[in-house]
Amino acid sequence: MYNSFVEPLIKIENVSLIYDKGKPNETKALADINAEIYPSEYIVFFGPSGCGKSTLLYVIAAMQTPTTGRIIVDGREISKVGEKGITDYRQNSIGMVFQQYNLIASLSVIDNVSVPQIFKSVKPKDREPKAQALLDRFGIGAFSRRLPSELSGGQQQRVSIARSLINNTPIILADEPTGNLDSKSAQNVTDILQELNEKDKKAIILVTHDPNQLQYAHRVFHMKDGKIVRQTINPQRPQRMDAQAKEKITKTLSGGISSALVDVLSVYPELTESRLKSKAVVNYLLSELDTQQIDRLERLVEDRILGKISKEDFGAALDDPIEKGGAGLNYQSAKKIDASVETLLSETDIIQKDIEDVGTDPNALNAVTKEIETQIIDVLSSALSDEQMTRLTDAIKKRISNELDRDGFFHTLDLAVSHGGVGLRKEIAKDAARRMEILLIKFKDFTD
Ligand code: ADP
Ligand code: MG
Numbered sequence: 001m002y003n004s005f006v007e008p009l010i011k012i013e014n015v016s017l018i019y020d021k022g023k024p025n026e027t028k029a030l031a032d033i034n035a036e037i038y039p040s041e042y043i044v045f046f047g048p049s050g051c052g053k054s055t056l057l058y059v060i061a062a063m064q065t066p067t068t069g070r071i072i073v074d075g076r077e078i079s080k081v082g083e084k085g086i087t088d089y090r091q092n093s094i095g096m097v098f099q100q101y102n103l104i105a106s107l108s109v110i111d112n113v114s115v116p117q118i119f120k121s122v123k124p125k126d127r128e129p130k131a132q133a134l135l136d137r138f139g140i141g142a143f144s145r146r147l148p149s150e151l152s153g154g155q156q157q158r159v160s161i162a163r164s165l166i167n168n169t170p171i172i173l174a175d176e177p178t179g180n181l182d183s184k185s186a187q188n189v190t191d192i193l194q195e196l197n198e199k200d201k202k203a204i205i206l207v208t209h210d211p212n213q214l215q216y217a218h219r220v221f222h223m224k225d226g227k228i229v230r231q232t233i234n235p236q237r238p239q240r241m242d243a244q245a246k247e248k249i250t251k252t253l254s255g256g257i258s259s260a261l262v263d264v265l266s267v268y269p270e271l272t273e274s275r276l277k278s279k280a281v282v283n284y285l286l287s288e289l290d291t292q293q294i295d296r297l298e299r300l301v302e303d304r305i306l307g308k309i310s311k312e313d314f315g316a317a318l319d320d321p322i323e324k325g326g327a328g329l330n331y332q333s334a335k336k337i338d339a340s341v342e343t344l345l346s347e348t349d350i351i352q353k354d355i356e357d358v359g360t361d362p363n364a365l366n367a368v369t370k371e372i373e374t375q376i377i378d379v380l381s382s383a384l385s386d387e388q389m390t391r392l393t394d395a396i397k398k399r400i401s402n403e404l405d406r407d408g409f410f411h412t413l414d415l416a417v418s419h420g421g422v423g424l425r426k427e428i429a430k431d432a433a434r435r436m437e438i439l440l441i442k443f444k445d446f447t448d
Contacts, residue, residue: 006242007075008036009171009203010060015069016226017055029055030066031226038241039170040201042194044214047223053207056223057173060205061094062086073171091120095164099176101156103148103163110135110144113162120167127166134162138192154185161192165200172196174206178213187383190216297327297337314338369396372436384422391422399436409433 017030029052037043045053058064060071062078071078073093081089095116103112110131111118117127135141138158140151148156157177164172174193178186194216196202206213214220218237222230233239239246300317303309309317318334320326329337373396377384384392395412398404404412413429415421424432 006038006245008072008245009039009041009074010035010037010205011070011072012036012056012060013070013072015056015059015066015071017052017059017064018067021067029226030059033069033226033228035221035228035231036245037203037205038245040197040203041218041240042197042204042216042237043206044217044220045205045207045223046209046211046214046220048209051223052226053209053223054175057175057205057207061096061173062089091116091167091169093169094171094173095167095169097157097160097164097172097174097177099179101148101153101160101180103156103159105148108145108147109140109151109159112148112159113166115163116167130166131162134165135159138162152185153181154188157181157185157189158192161189161196165196169202171203171205174204176208176210177206178210179208293322293328296322296325297329300327369393369400372396372400385417387417388422391417391420395422396436406433406437409436 012033012035015030015033016028019025019027019029033052033056035043045056047053055064059066062071065079073089076085076089078086078089104115107115110128113131113134114122114124114127117130132141132144135144135158138161140155140158140162143151143155148159151159157180161177164174172193177193178189181189190213193204193206197204197216206217215234215236217234218239218241219234220232221228222232233246297318300309300314304311304314315334315338317326318329318338319331320328322328327334373393377392391412395404395409398412399406399409410429410433411421413422413424413432414426415423417423422429
């Protein structure tokens with residue numbers, strides 16, 4: 001973790017950009033954008049086509065000059081560093097990944113990866129092993145002497161990611177990097193970016209209109225018509241900002257549970273209602289807890305929302321230690337949260353319903369299975385293959401109809417794919433099985 005007073009890595013201050021200024025086709029692409037990005041953050045700028053995402057990325061990359069405002073990276077104002085300074089900035093601070101890969105068709109894969117080093121006059125004997133190592137890392141080492149056109153889209157995008165990394169810069173800018181890819185290649189690229197953030201501690205700034213990308217971000221800036229209209233903090237990822245920055249940002253987030261709910265909904269469009277609501281409440285209330293506490297608290301809040309525990313039990317569980325099934329909060333926080341949750345619950349009747357209706361639906365089993373699946377997938381750390389998904393669906397159906405008991409369900413999840421199981425890691429299978437039992441209680445009316 002960082003100490004307090006970590007300076008933002010990138011400050012975007014009052015940035016506006018007008019294309020074709022003064023002409024009839026004048027376009028205001030960016031209108032007074034402000035954002036601060038901290039070291040090693042995974043940031044997504046999210047918005048519809050034409051809202052200014054690419055323009056903003058180009059401004060950050062010093063490939064476009066803003067009409068007004070400034071970009072400060074590592075304390076240096078980019079527009080003030082001069083031509084040499086800009087070259088230095090592009091070479092040593094940022095790497096870029098584009099939707100169209102932007103590889104040079106006539107150069108071999110390894111030379112494409114090396115291009116940023118060639119501009120730095122690094123000798124072939126120094127740059128080639130580096131390029132090869134990156135290609136190896138992304139599973140395309142065998143293709144280094146081929147031309148880009150001989151590779152699939154997903155492979156070409158991995159080449160372009162390797163190129164963005166060759167100068168070992170702290171910032172990676174990515175413009176719709178999965179926009180041209182089939183879903184499997186897209187997931188692969190997404191996993192790589194996630195790993196670069198987690199393991200290599202790169203700051204990732206990704207712009208996209210794809211809501212599936214939001215779950216990986218620490219924070220999301222929502223854009224519309226050249227403006228940032230909202231910012232959300234992802235409660236599922238431990239934040240990289242220091243406490244002060246977080247407090248500052250949390251204060252600027254639009255207040256109130258309803259807007260917190262809208263924010264969470266935009267980050268987790270697939271969540272079930274009660275889970276969504278609990279996440280929103282927890283997200284709204286918390287900033288200082290570790291992930292285990294947040295997880296526990298979400299579950300408690302969810303139980304409270306579903307009416308499975310009383311106000312009294314809920315209050316008591318908040319300051320019970322984690323080992324005893326509580327949220328492990330200190331007395332003060334527990335009191336505060338307890339009071340807020342009860343107020344908020346009474347204020348928010350927004351979305352509590354639909355689950356009870358499931359029993360009358362002719363496709364009820366499928367509906368319940370789907371719902372449970374969504375919730376279980378929510379606790380998995382990586383995507384499942386089609387085969388694993390089929391097995392999971394099957395196991396859930398069997399558990400609902402009692403063909404599998406609790407242990408049998410766990411073993412099916414835990415068992416290797418080659419042995420007919422879902423092939424989850426043991427702890428994950430355990431967590432998913434536990435969640436399955438909770439969900440069964442929730443769906444009891446139906447399954448009885
Ligand atoms: P996004 O990446 O979110 O789709 P862009 O940044 O590409 O959005 O575009 C924002 C707005 O600026 C759009 O209205 C687009 O038509 C316009 N625009 C983008 N690039 C140029 C350009 N080079 N010249 C003129 N207008 C442009
Ligand atoms: Mg774009």
